[in-house]
Structure formats: structure tokens, C-alpha cells
Amino acid sequence: xxSMPWSTIWLIPLLPFVGFLINGTLGRRxxxxxxxxxxxxxxxxxxxxxxxxxxxxxAAEAPRxxxxxxxxxxxxxxxxxxxxxxxxxxxxxxxLIMLAVVTGVGFLIHIYSVGYMGHEEGYWxxxxxxNLFMFxxxxxxxxxxxxxxxxGWEGVGLASYLLIGFYFKKSSAANAGKKAFxxxxxxxxxxxxxxxxxxxxxxxxxFKEVFAVLTQNPQWQQQGAHFLPAIALLLLLGAxxxxxxxxxxxxxxxxxxxxxxxSALIHAATMVTAGVYMVARCHPxxxxxxxxxxxxxxxxxxxxxxAASIGMVQNDIxxxxxxxxISQLGYMFMACGVGAYAAGIFHLLTHAFFKALLFLAAGSVxxxxxxxxxxxxxxxxxxxxPITFWTMSAGVFAIAGIPPFAGxxxxxxxxxxxxxxxxPLHIVLWLVGLLTAGMTSFYMFRLWFKTFFxxxxxxxxxxxxxxxxxxxxxxxxxxxxxxxxxxxxxxxxGVHESPWIMLLPLVVLAILSIVGxxxxxxxxxxxxxxxxxxxxxxxxxxxxGEAAATVGHGLELxxxxxxxxxxLAGFYFAYVSYYKKPGTASTLAARNPTAYSLVKxxxxxxxxxxxxxxxxxxxxxxxxxxxxxxxxxVNGSAAAAxxxxxxxxxxxxxxxSGNIRSYAGWLAIGAAAVITxxxxxxxxxxxx
Amino acid sequence: MVPTAYYLILAAMLxxxxxxxxxxxxxxxxxxxxxxxxxxxxxxxFVAFAHMWHQVSGQIFVFFVxxxxxxxAAVGLAIVLSIxxxxxxxxxxxxxxxxx
Numbered sequence: 186x187x188s189m190p191w192s193t194i195w196l197i198p199l200l201p202f203v204g205f206l207i208n209g210t211l212g213r214r215x216x217x218x219x220x221x222x223x224x225x226x227x228x229x230x231x232x233x234x235x236x237x238x239x240x241x242x243x244a245a246e247a248p249r250x251x252x253x254x255x256x257x258x259x260x261x262x263x264x265x266x267x268x269x270x271x272x273x274x275x276x277x278x279x280x281l282i283m284l285a286v287v288t289g290v291g292f293l294i295h296i297y298s299v300g301y302m303g304h305e306e307g308y309w310x311x312x313x314x315x316n317l318f319m320f321x322x323x324x325x326x327x328x329x330x331x332x333x334x335x336x337g338w339e340g341v342g343l344a345s346y347l348l349i350g351f352y353f354k355k356s357s358a359a360n361a362g363k364k365a366f367x368x369x370x371x372x373x374x375x376x377x378x379x380x381x382x383x384x385x386x387x388x389x390x391x392f393k394e395v396f397a398v399l400t401q402n403p404q405w406q407q408q409g410a411h412f413l414p415a416i417a418l419l420l421l422l423g424a425x426x427x428x429x430x431x432x433x434x435x436x437x438x439x440x441x442x443x444x445x446x447x448s449a450l451i452h453a454a455t456m457v458t459a460g461v462y463m464v465a466r467c468h469p470x471x472x473x474x475x476x477x478x479x480x481x482x483x484x485x486x487x488x489x490x491x492a493a494s495i496g497m498v499q500n501d502i503x504x505x506x507x508x509x510x511i512s513q514l515g516y517m518f519m520a521c522g523v524g525a526y527a528a529g530i531f532h533l534l535t536h537a538f539f540k541a542l543l544f545l546a547a548g549s550v551x552x553x554x555x556x557x558x559x560x561x562x563x564x565x566x567x568x569x570x571p572i573t574f575w576t577m578s579a580g581v582f583a584i585a586g587i588p589p590f591a592g593x594x595x596x597x598x599x600x601x602x603x604x605x606x607x608x609p610l611h612i613v614l615w616l617v618g619l620l621t622a623g624m625t626s627f628y629m630f631r632l633w634f635k636t637f638f639x640x641x642x643x644x645x646x647x648x649x650x651x652x653x654x655x656x657x658x659x660x661x662x663x664x665x666x667x668x669x670x671x672x673x674x675x676x677x678x679g680v681h682e683s684p685w686i687m688l689l690p691l692v693v694l695a696i697l698s699i700v701g702x703x704x705x706x707x708x709x710x711x712x713x714x715x716x717x718x719x720x721x722x723x724x725x726x727x728x729x730g731e732a733a734a735t736v737g738h739g740l741e742l743x744x745x746x747x748x749x750x751x752x753l754a755g756f757y758f759a760y761v762s763y764y765k766k767p768g769t770a771s772t773l774a775a776r777n778p779t780a781y782s783l784v785k786x787x788x789x790x791x792x793x794x795x796x797x798x799x800x801x802x803x804x805x806x807x808x809x810x811x812x813x814x815x816x817x818x819v820n821g822s823a824a825a826a827x828x829x830x831x832x833x834x835x836x837x838x839x840x841x842s843g844n845i846r847s848y849a850g851w852l853a854i855g856a857a858a859v860i861t862x863x864x865x866x867x868x869x870x871x872x873x
Numbered sequence: 874m875v876p877t878a879y880y881l882i883l884a885a886m887l888x889x890x891x892x893x894x895x896x897x898x899x900x901x902x903x904x905x906x907x908x909x910x911x912x913x914x915x916x917x918x919f920v921a922f923a924h925m926w927h928q929v930s931g932q933i934f935v936f937f938v939x940x941x942x943x944x945x946a947a948v949g950l951a952i953v954l955s956i957x958x959x960x961x962x963x964x965x966x967x968x969x970x971x972x973x
Contacts, residue, residue, distance in 0.1 A: 853892050
């Protein structure tokens with residue numbers, strides 16, 4: 186083991202933390218380029234370490250699972266008789282993929298941020314938070330037990346909160362941060378309860394030990410022990426919070442208030458996929474409960490469809506992408522729910538590439554238009570920002586599932602696995618997935634056409650006026666949303682391509698969005714199922730893969746063909762509605778005003794939660810807790826204690842009269858009392 | 874032979890009269906006298922016990938008390954004089970400079 190870089194694994198999370206400490210404490214006084222260099226250095230080093238880890242692990246004949254568990258020598262984090270929790274890290278193939286996504290995409294987004302945030306206030310704060318996020322995310326994926334995973338889980342939530350509320354002077358951003366945090370707390374509550382149940386029934390929180398106990402006790406599953414589905418469902422609640430699934434998805438669209446690179450890193454590529462990772466990581470627990478698996482699949486499918494339908498009518502470019510993220514996360518959950526964990530992780534990987542790319546490209550578009558986010562005010566950017574256009578096109582084609590882009594392979598894999606799964610609802614799930622694929626294709630091409638094609642919505646001078654108007658607005662009450670340009674003199678032409686430091690990550694991610702799917706080309710298409718084989722040591726226990734293998738390649742090809750058709754149909758509708766006859770969509774909307782406004786207003790879910798959950802909760806807190814408990818009990822008892830003391834003090838104060846004779850009187854009374862006690866003391870004692 | 878208890882009862886009575894006078898009277902001189910009364914009540918108990926136990930130390934204590942009382946009377950009267958000079962009164966209730 187000495188030849189392997191095990192001891193250096195600690196550095197992967199620790200280095201970003203050092204970066205966070207440097208930028209967090211000294212950043213305010215350091216010049217901008219030093220802050221950026223520190224942040225980049227301390228994310229580049231872990232990325233390099235991960236690359237080294239890949240090389241050594243792939244070279245060595247790696248054992249099947251949980252390759253290594255590393256813990257600090259002679260130090261127990263929590264040690265109660267018979268129950269130990271350690272700061273233990275473990276690396277297996279799943280962790281390797283997650284680490285590659287986190288450090289690789291994270292590093293690219295750090296590069297992009299240097300350009301994007303270049304003129305922002307609080308530059309050092311931004312990079313400190315971003316490095317903090319990298320620290321916690323690495324802890325999350327490296328953790329070898331539930332509690333350490335939970336530490337990372339909460340930590341990324343904190344970083345997410347800080348970065349959503351980065352423009353904290355803007356109240357909508359501050360509120361979005363709070364919303365994200367509170368909604369995540371609901372999920373975390375489930376996670377905590379699941380951990381308590383694990384401690385109660387398994388006596389351990391280590392993944393290795395829990396899964397070992399599970400395999401040693403097959404009778405639990407046969408007898409239908411109730412705690413197994415309970416644990417799985419509570420974990421799912423946690424995952425739904427973090428990964429924005431129904432019913433806890435509402436925070437993610439609002440999280441777009443944060444800077445765009447943050448949306449790309451945290452709210453698209455890495456943090457929100459933590460739920461999928463967790464479900465995949467705990468797959469023995471989910472496998473042991475068909476009911477929980479069913480719930481996972483149904484929630485995933487429902488979220489995918491639901492979010493995609495909202496995404497079709499949004500006009501804010503970032504919100505379209507946010508709903509698309511929710512929808513794609515639903516896909517991953519659906520994959521996990523039918524036992525196709527490898528397919529889910531495969532989609533997680535490709536999604537990290539193309540969704541990060543889409544967000545960064547959207548950031549570049551917003552940058553080009555000096556802070557404009559409304560797609561109705563875009564158009565014709567194809568020629569003005571050519572590199573952004575070409576890179577974003579790669580992302581759009583990838584997410585729409587057009588071969589041979591990355592998204593096609595992963596999405597197709599999920600649909601195929603769903604279709605052939607043993608889940609009783611598999612046909613329904615597949616249809617939902619197919620419909621979602623078509624809708625995804627539609628809204629992505631809608632975005633594409635609206636942004637890059639057609640006529641520029643502004644003539645040059647108008648745009649400049651508009652840009653300065655946007656600037657004025659953002660300076661006064663919105664506080665510089667995305668466009669950092671302080672001086673208009675820098676960009677006299679209004680629309681401008683982004684600097685190379687922002688385009689470089691776009692190009693890299695675009696290449697990954699094209700070739701990223703090739704690691705998992707299915708056998709039916711002449712590939713070798715590389716992704717699934719790679720993850721085999723982790724997910725070997727699930728049987729769906731073998732069941733599917735018996736079905737011929739013909740079915741897989743047919744399903745792939747159907748899903749491509751769905752994607753092309755989405756493309757065609759978008760082409761007709763937004764390119765050929767631009768009025769089509771609005772006439773359709775005008776013909777069905779009720780349906781349109783319902784979808785447009787996101788099915789009024791936020792309003793529903795507001796009316797039926799938040800308002801009663803507020804009434805309860807204000808009426809019962811604040812008035813009765815807080816004011817009555819807490820304040821009342823404190824006031825009563827104060828009044829009592831004051832009363833006694835008043836009596837005592839009256840004795841300090843300043844009159845010598847009254848003092849003498851007290852003295853005499855005291856002396857008399859002492860003498861009485863001396864004389865009659867024995868009698869009193871006898872009496873008692 | 875008079876029993877010791879009689880002396881003690883007399884001393885207690887004298888002491889109580891002294892306390893009462895000390896508490897009730899307002900004139901500084903009277904208060905002063907009542908203090909002397911209490912001192913002498915204590916002296917009487919000393920002597921009574923010395924007689925009872927045939928110990929001479931009690932009587933020696935009495936001399937000490939007398940000496941101290943004489944010194945105290947000298948200082949006290951001097952204070953009374955100086956108070957009277959500045960305040961033109963001997964009523965203790967009016968001598969309240971220390972009272973906030």
C-alpha cells in the first residue's frame with residue numbers, strides 16, 4: 186500500500202480548506218490576482234492528486250469494493266462502548282468518478298470565475314466560499330461513514346447558502362439563500378433520523394460495516410423488517426432535499442440568484458448530485474426494500490416530467506437551466522430507482538459536463554449582454570459571440586440527447602435500463618422518461634433559438650442604452666447582478682465576446698460534452714459498456730444488469746432510435762415555434778390561457794406551500810410560540826424572577842436608612858436573638 | 874451574702890435601660906450617658922462574676938474598661954463640642970451629613 190498515494194488522500198479536501206483559510210482571513214488585504222492565484226492553486230493541486238489517484242488505482246488490480254479506509258492513527262472521533270465513528274475516508278470506483286467531477290469541473294469553474302467575477306466586490310469572499318465548498322464536497326464524496334458524509338453534506342449546504350446569498354444586499358438573493366438552507370434542513374432531518382435508525386439497528390455508521398451487517402442478516406429482508414424501508418425512505422428525503430426532487434425542489438430555481446459560476450458548480454454539476462451519489466452509495470439499503478426503490482423511481486420520474494414542463498415556458502435563461510437541472514436529477518433518481526445505479530452515475534458524470542457548460546455559456550451570454558437574463562431580449566448572438574455559441578451548442582445537443590454527444594449515451598442507458606427493469610411500473614416510467622426527453626430537447630432548443638438565432642432584439646445603440654439602463658437598475662436596487670463591467674468605456678460596442686479566461690473552460694467542457702459519453706457506449710452500439718464495467722465492483726450486488734443482458738441488442742437499438750426520435754421531435758417543435766414561425770408559441774399560449782398561466786406560474790407550488798405550510802407554521806410560531814411560550818413563559822418567568830428580587834431588594838433597601846439609631850436597634854434585636862438562641866437553643870434542638 | 878443572680882439581674886436592667894435610652898433619645902449628650910450606663914452594667918457583671926469565682930482578673934478588666942471609657946468620654950465630648958459649634962444643634966436626627 187505504501188506505493189499508492191493513500192496517505193495523500195487527506196490532501197484532496199485539505200488543500201482547498203487551506204485556500205479557504207488564506208483567502209478567508211487575509212483575502213481582504215491581498216490584491217485580486219493573488220486571491221485568484223491562491224484559489225486556483227489550491228483547487229488545481231487536488232485535481233492533480235485525483236488524476237494521480239486514477240492512474241495508480243487503474244494500474245493496480247484494485248480490489249472489489251472499498252479499496253481502502255483511511256483513518257487518523259490513534260484518534261477516535263466518537264468512541265462510545267461498542268460504537269465508533271472516525272474521520273475515515275474510503276476510495277472506490279464510485280468515489281473516483283465523483284472526485285474527478287468535483288475537482289475537475291470545480292477547477293474549470295474556478296478558472297472561469299477569475300474572469301467572470303473579475304470586477305466584483307467581495308472577490309476574495311467569493312473565492313473563499315468556493316474553496317470552502319470544494320473542501321466540503323471532497324469530504325462528502327470521500328467519507329467512509331454516514332456521519333462524515335453528513336458533515337460534508339451540511340458543509341456544502343452552508344457553502345451553497347453563502348454563495349446563493351453572495352449579493353446579500355439584494356433581498357431576493359438573501360431570501361433565496363435562506364430558502365435553500367431551510368428547505369435543505371427538512372431533508373437533513375430525514376437524513377439524521379435515518380442515521381439514528383442505523384445506529385439503533387446496525388450499531389455502526391460505517392458504510393462497510395452497515396452493508397456487511399445487512400448481507401449477514403438476509404432474514405430481515407425476508408421477514409419484511411420495517412426499519413429497512415424506513416431508513417431508505419428517510420435517506421431519500423435527505424437526498425430529495427439536496428438534489429431538489431419533489432417535494433423539496435422549490436429551492437433550486439431560486440438559487441439562481443447566486444453568481445452564474447456558482448449555479449454551474451454547486452447547483453448543476455456537483456452539490457445537487459450529492460443526493461444521487463448518496464442513494465448510489467447506500468444502494469444495498471435501497472436494494473433491500475423494493476418499496477423504497479419504487480418510491481425513488483416514481484419521485485425521480487415525476488420530478489423529471491414536472492420540472493421539464495415548467496422549464497418549457499420560463500423566460501429567464503438561468504431558470505430554464507435550473508428546471509432542466511431538476512429534471513435531469515429526476516432522471517438520475519429514476520435510474521437509481523430501477524436499480525441502474527451505474528446508469529445514474531453515468532448520467533451524473535455527463536450531466537456535470539454539459540450542464541456546467543450550459544451554465545457557464547449562459548453566464549457568458551449574460552456577460553455579453555451586460556446583465557440581461559431574459560431570453561425575450563436576446564437573439565442573433567450567433568455571430569456576435571461565436572465561441573460561446575459553438576460551445577453552448579455542444580451543451581444543448583448533449584442535453585437534448587442527440588448522438589454522438591455525451592447526453593445521448595447516458596440518457597439512453599437510463600431509458601433502456603428502465604424499460605428492461607423488473608420494476609412493475611417500468612413501461613410507465615419509460616414513457617415518462619421518453620416524454621421528458623422530448624420536452625428537454627424542446628426547451629433547450631427553444632433557449633438555443635431564442636438566444637442565438639433570429640434578429641437581435643436591439644439595434645446597437647438601443648442595446649447600449651438598454652445595457653446602461655440595466656446597469657443603472659442593478660446599481661440602484663439590484664446591486665450588479667451578473668455583469669461586472671463598471672466602466673462602459675471598456676465595451677463601447679455593447680455586445681462583446683467574453684475574455685479567453687472564461688472561454689477556455691467553455692471549450693474544455695464542450696469537448697467533454699461531446700466525448701464524455703463515449704466512456705459508456707453500450708455494447709449494442711459497438712462499445713464496451715465501459716462505465717458500467719468500471720462501476721461493477723461497487724454495484725455488483727444488483728441484479729438488473731444481468732437480467733437486462735439476456736435481452737437482445739435489437740431492443741436496445743430500437744429504444745435508442747425512439748429516444749433520438751423524441752429528441753428530434755423536440756428540436757422540430759422548437760424550430761417551428763421559435764425560428765420558422767416565431768409567433769406559434771404565443772398563439773398556442775393564448776389559446777390555452779389557463780394551462781399556460783398554470784405552468785408559467787410553476788403550478789403554483791410555491792403559493793401552495795406558502796398558503797398551506799408556511800402560513801400555518803408562521804401562525805403557530807407567532808400565536809403559540811411567540812405569544813404564549815416566548816412572551817408568557819420565558820419572558821414571564823424571567824420578569825417574575827426579576828420582580829421577586831426587586832421586591833426583596835426594596836425591603837432590604839428600606840433598612841439602609843442612614844439613621845444610626847435604627848442601625849443600633851437592629852444591632853440590639855440581633856443581639857437579643859443571639860442570646861435567645863444561646864439560652865433556648867438546647868431546648869429548640871431537643872424539640873426538633 | 875447577696876446571690877450573684879441579683880447582681881446580674883441589676884446589670885441586665887441597667888443595660889436594657891441604656892439600650893432603650895440609646896434608641897429613643899435624640900440628644901447626643903443623653904445618648905452618650907446611656908452608653909456609659911451600658912458600660913457600667915457590663916462592669917457590674919464583671920465584678921459580680923469575679924466575686925463569684927474568686928478571680929481577680931474580672932476586677933482588673935473593670936479597670937481597663939474604666940480607663941477606655943474615660944478616654945472615650947474625652948474624645949466623645951470633644952466631638953460633641955465640635956459638632957455643636959458647626960451645626961448649632963445636638964439633635965442626632967439633624968446631624969445627617971452622611972445620609973445620602
